[in-house]
Amino acid sequence: MSIYFIARDAGDLWNPASVAGRLFCEQAESVARTIGVATGLGAIVSDEVAVDKEKLILFAEAFAKFLLRTDPTSGGRVLLEGCFSIVGALAYKLGATTLDDAAIAGLIANGRRAVG
Numbered sequence: 001m002s003i004y005f006i007a008r009d010a011g012d013l014w015n016p017a018s019v020a021g022r023l024f025c026e027q028a029e030s031v032a033r034t035i036g037v038a039t040g041l042g043a044i045v046s047d048e049v050a051v052d053k054e055k056l057i058l059f060a061e062a063f064a065k066f067l068l069r070t071d072p073t074s075g076g077r078v079l080l081e082g083c084f085s086i087v088g089a090l091a092y093k094l095g096a097t098t099l100d101d102a103a104i105a106g107l108i109a110n111g112r113r114a115v116g
């Protein structure tokens with residue numbers, strides 16, 4: 001079984017296995033509470049997540065800025081990078097541009113391999 005992440009006017013963005021999709025949503029919501037910016041991800045309903053394009057892009061930008069302020073050698077940074085990779089890749093698919101930072105671009109490239 002899997003979960004479809006769907007954006008109006010963009011269609012299917014990602015279709016991970018249910019466990020991966022649920023973990024990602026929970027991680028993203030945790031980050032959102034920490035940085036005070038909504039994810040743009042709706043609740044999982046009938047194995048689908050509605051994605052709000054504008055909110056997800058704003059979340060990705062805020063998340064990237066937060067990540068860049070985090071010590072690159074910390075355990076927290078390691079935990080955040082995987083989640084950001086997917087967030088960044090989804091935002092990229094929705095038309096977002098990356099911040100002018102090589103580390104952020106590299107994480108998004110990793111996420112794009114996972115998201116497609």
